[in-house]
Amino acid sequence: MAETVKVDILICGAGPVGLLLAYQLKRMGHSIYIIDRHDAEKQSMFGRATSLFPRTLEMLDQLDLLEEMNQIGVIGRSSVTFKDGKRLASRGWHSMFTEMGETYLDYILNIRQKFSMDVFRRRYQKLGGLVGTEWTLKEMEIHEKDAEHYRVTSMLHGGSGGTKVVKSKYIIGADGGRSTVRQLAGIDFNGEERTYRWVRIDGIFKTNMPDAEIGFNAIESKKHGNVLWVQLEHGVQRIGFALNSEMYAKYGDTMTIEQASAEAKEAMAPFTFEIERVEWWTLYKIQQKIAMHFVSGPVLLAGDSCHTHSSGAAQGMNTGMHDATNLGWKLGGVLGGWLKEEILKTYESERRTAAQTLIDLDEDFSTCLSGHVPERHAAMGADPNEVFFHLFQQSIQFNIGIGIEFAANILNVDPHAGMVTAGKRGPDCLLRAPGSHIPTRLFQVTKNTGIFSVIVFAGQPHLTASAVRSLRRVMDSKTTPLEMMPRGSFRLLTIIAGYAMNADTALGVEKFGDAYYDVDHTAHAKYHISTSRGAIVILRPDGILGTAVDLDEPGIIAQYFSAFTRT
CATH class of the missing domain: 3.40.30.20 (Phenol hydroxylase, C-terminal dimerisation domain)
Incomplete structure (x- = not known):
């Protein structure tokens, strides 16, 4: 007979978004069970999201997490862009650092996803939180509240063959772009897949590129698009570039690490580039999709489960953490009995609008970074790097998070005093x-x-x-x-x-x-x-x-x- 567990919330997906939600809700006093089909602590290869922007840092700081993460990551406050081996002062990531806005956390923290997850997991487990690894959600039934307000019954299958039944008041899907929670709930995931393929490689590299250690660099390459260079923690760097049609015809989706390394060496030209050790690499295609609903009764979605996009503007983990921060206190207050359940509607209206804005920007960013000019911006010029820079500059405050604002609702009410708009970040001082x-x-x-x-x-x-x-x-x-x-x-x-x-x-x-x-x-x-x-x-x-x-x-x-x- 399967074991039965009763909790306030079942969270599917122990990535950064799921763990951040688990930590917030646990420290508000709620019972949480978070599961994942993988055991992240046993993974030897890791990479994925890396860069956290000022508004995300403010949120983490207010959750008492940032100090520990700052001790691990790389603090980036500068960037250089190169073309034909020469510096370009007219464009590049450095424009972001000159327009950080009204924040005292005026830097970007480069920290690989694994290490962010380690911090969140430790802090959650220190509160007595449970993580169930190698468990997969197979069935989910939604029904009327019982006497104890449990509305969701979930059947889990374990990697060793066992089964478990979890009764919860809410279930959160933080289980990625192929979200089982979203699929079982019948929530549509609309959008499209692009033809672009991008390569990312993390490792220990040697290069004579100037200022390779300062945080963010870029190389404008005729063949490899806008080449990304990021300094990561533990002496690791990341290089990223696009596969043009010629390269994709040559390698397809079966590209090997040896082939990717050879292309990376060309992408860094005219600078020298050697790989001493590869820690992680990926070849991936870009998807820009958004869920029809983020909230459906007791089913809630966050992170990649409800929106996916490219890593062109490094927004993926930031956006997911914004989801988690927005949802955490609202759901915690509903479970605590002092917030009305209708408040969860503001999670969807606020975060879905922000996610859609990002996807609209990302369509243009990913096109430019892949070496093409978006048709709707053809008037800006023929050079995709120049077009990217102009589009990037126009959206800097959104990208760093300081400029994200929410429309009027029951939480955001036009003020009678002052001149700060309701729904905007209150200024720090x-x-x-x-x-x-x-x-x-x-x-x-x-x-x-x-x-x-x-x-x-x-x-x-x-x-x-x-x-x-x-x-x-x-x-x-x-x-x-x-x-x-x-x-x-x-x-x-x-x-x-x-x-x-x-x-x-x-x-x-x-x-x-x-x-x-x-x-x-x-x-x-x-x-x-x-x-x-x-x-x-x-x-x-x-x-x-x-x-x-x-x-x-x-x-x-x-x-x-x-x-x-x-x-």
Whole structure:
């Protein structure tokens, strides 16, 4: 008789997206079982996704994961592009580093997927989380909630021949482009496969290319397209290039590593190139597809299970981690009983729109990187490298993640104060804790533990005293706008413009949660909040601005939370 396991969530796919979700949900106190048909810890060959951009780094930092990953990976803050052996200052990846935007994490972290997964897995298992390796989902049945709210019954088959039944409240498909969860749920996966084939090789290389160790380089090759060069951790590098029609006719899909290595040597011309050791390599074709739904009842999809694209802009793992971060706190709050299940609809509307934007960009990027100019951009010129550079520049803020924004919904409500748009990343800023000479970042005191941050920008106390006192009376009353919120579902913070020896004394009333000082008023300025008026800002657990109101409008906070919380 098969063993039966009951958990809140069954996650299929123990890759970076599945593990990141498992970690978030486990530290919110939920029971998780994550399975994978492979045992990643036993794999000797690895490669795949490598580069993490600033917004992803901010998310990982707010989940207390980035510090460990920074100790492993390569910090990239520069790039060089070459053509015919000479530097091109006019185009290339370096433009990204000059437009990092309003972030203190102004770098790209190059870390191979295996090592990201190792960090996520260790942190999840440290919380007592279970990983079932060499288990495959074979059957899935969706039914009405039972007395314990279990709606999904899954049949698993083990590599050694055993079977297991898992009853869960939700099932998450993080099991890649061929997702079994998606197929069993009958969710369409629409898009197309391109004729382009790309090669990626990781290993220990020798080259006389200048600045080969700085992070990202590119070589504009007539034969091999836009050749990618990435410095990875542990002294490893990656080279990537496209197979043109002539090469594909020569090798087909049976290209060997010896043939790929020979082409890599040509791709690096006029620089010398030798391979000392290969750690991983792949020849793959490009797919650009998106699932019709990311949410279907208790079935949820994330990462490659619901969108696939090329690695041309290095967005794959970043986009999957954005999915995981967006879904994690929402599902955790639903399971915790304080968020309405309808909030999961915002996961699909927000992340599917972002994924579709990426796929639209990727169609153009992959065409250019393969040595062709997209038909719709023919007016930009005949050189695919120049066209790629212009398209890349236009989308930099989206690519680094800082510019991703979500449309209005129950979580993103037009603010009454400030000028930051709801649905956009709330600006990070430097604050001072009481008595400290060392600044701390707002994102460091608003960690993503699944709770909202209600921030009182108190302005200059001598100018906002009346409004602050009135707000204190409302907060102390039995009808406080936060009374409906379960204990532990939000944090209060006070940010005072200037500095004082004691926050309560400066305000004339008790501060709202912990107090921090905006010594030079830049925090107020970044949120476009007048220091003579102040405001209340609500940040979602993932750092996105939910809404903002004037100090004398606390009742609107109650309206905001009532749309998606259970009373």
